[in-house]
Amino acid sequence: MKVYPRIELDITFKDLRANLLSYFSWSEREEIISQIQSFWHTQKQTLVTLCVRTSLDLLLQALNLPPGSEIIMSAVNIAHMEEIIKKHHCIPIPVDIDLETLAPSVDLFKSSISNRSRVFILAHLFGSIIPLDPYVEICKSHNILLVEDCAQAFDGLRYLGHPEADISFFSFGPIKSCTALGGSVTLVQDKQLAQKMYNIEQIYPIKNEVWFFKRLLKYLCFKFLAIPKIFGIFVTCLDCLKIDLDHFISSLTRGFSKGDIQSQLRYRPPKGMLRLLQYRFKHLDSSHYDQRQQTAHQFLALLDKPDSYPGRKTMQHSYWLVPFVTANPKLLMQKLRIEGFDTTTGTTSLTALGEDSAQAKTLISTVLYLPIYPSVPTPEMTRLAQFVRLYSNGSEIRVCESLVGVSRRWGRGSGNAQTSFDETTSLRRLPQPLDTPVCESAKALKISRADITHPRAISLLPEKLDKPCNAVEFFGETSI
Helix, strand or coil, X not given: CCCECCCCCCCCHHHHHHHHHHXXXXXXXXXXXXXXXXXXXXXXXXXXXXXXXXXXXXXXXXXXXXXXXXXXXXXXXXXXXXXXXXXXXXXXXXXXXXXXXXXXXXXXXXXXXXXXXXXXXXXXXXXXXXXXXXXXXXXXXXXXXXXXXXXXXXXXXXXXXXXXXXXXXXXCCCCCCCCCCCCEEEEECCHHHHHHHHHHHCCCCECCHHHXXXXXXXXXXXXXXXXXXXXXXXXXXXXXXXXXXXXXXXXXXXXXXXXXXXXXXXXXXXXXXXXXXXXXXXXXXXXXXXXXXXXXXXXXXXXXXXXXXXXXXXXXXXXXXXXXXCCCHHHHHHHHHXXXXXXXXXXXXXXXXXXXXXXXXXXXXXXXXXXXXXXXXXXXXXXXXXXXHHHHCCHHHHHHHHHHHHHHHHHHHHCCCCCCCCCCCCCCCCCCCCCHHHHHHHHHCCCCHHHHCCHHHHHHCHHHCCCCCCHHHHHCHHHC
């Protein structure tokens, strides 16, 4: 069975092959960095670092803020970002977000400012780009450094950070847009600050080339495994071995091990990573991000549940991820995986910061990331939208009860009990063929025999799912 993976690595086999072949050529490190910088047409200073976390650590070292300084930040963030801030003896102050725009509340931001506030870090989430103008004015009036985290917002070198932002972070980690399997570009407004950051980084050792070569081979394997037919076999094998798919993928794709985060950040990127980043920018096709946006719009129109999509009022969006909020994301994740769609919940690298960040906590506890990207065929997107609508509102439980009633009647009549049907978890394929009365009822409902032998046919009958129903109501009295 095909299983569409939760995310498609934004890199081709051709890109990976080119990087492997680049190991047989020679180029100066500084020349590669200069070429990378040349693609960023901005008046700001451009730094190329190992990752965004490294850039934040460099920034805080260069600023050398007094202990107890407050750094205001979006309440939905990477846990490591908060940890790095604390390592520099600063206090992180989370600001809750608006689920419709994914932007930090302007009012809460204003109220969180004190005489110790020094930096504001705003995170663009899921591919959205938040208008920064309101925050720019507030930061200027209070002498606060404005930092925008664009790790999830790269859209093909069309958005190069807000002109008034003091710092803009862009990530090219393994699962990010235009991935180079690592690396970060940081745009800095102030030349002196950029020079300080650069001087500190030059003291760092260069990350081992063998480390990056192993990473390259690992993600080459992941790219192969992500082919839906192969990924389906992979998921089946893990199920047979009773290995949790989420835990397995998370452990293999984790960028940093447990322990002191700063000691893992303080490296310069290896030359292999720089060569791949330079190659990706040189061969960048911005139309890919247009196609990704069109695919997301098409799916959301099919889904037709605007209240369940966080960031629906965002004006600019490249849809790095397509999030969906539901009351029970883990249950929905299990059901969609049965149907051939691998999804993952919000309990990944993102977390909700702050005890009072109600909206952030709601988002992280209810979000499910759906496998929507240009390579998913339209019929499969349509099928996914049908299942998300069905399974996210509880209707599948009512229909399950109806099918159980029919299966029991069928089992008594034929002497062949349906032992493979699970009443308590999710819809399963009914043994085939179903008995004649059920198929006759299907004709009355204008469904073919081929449809009714698969429970997926219920997605074609939304009018039957608006209220609780028993087997008589769903299949017709002749089938009971």
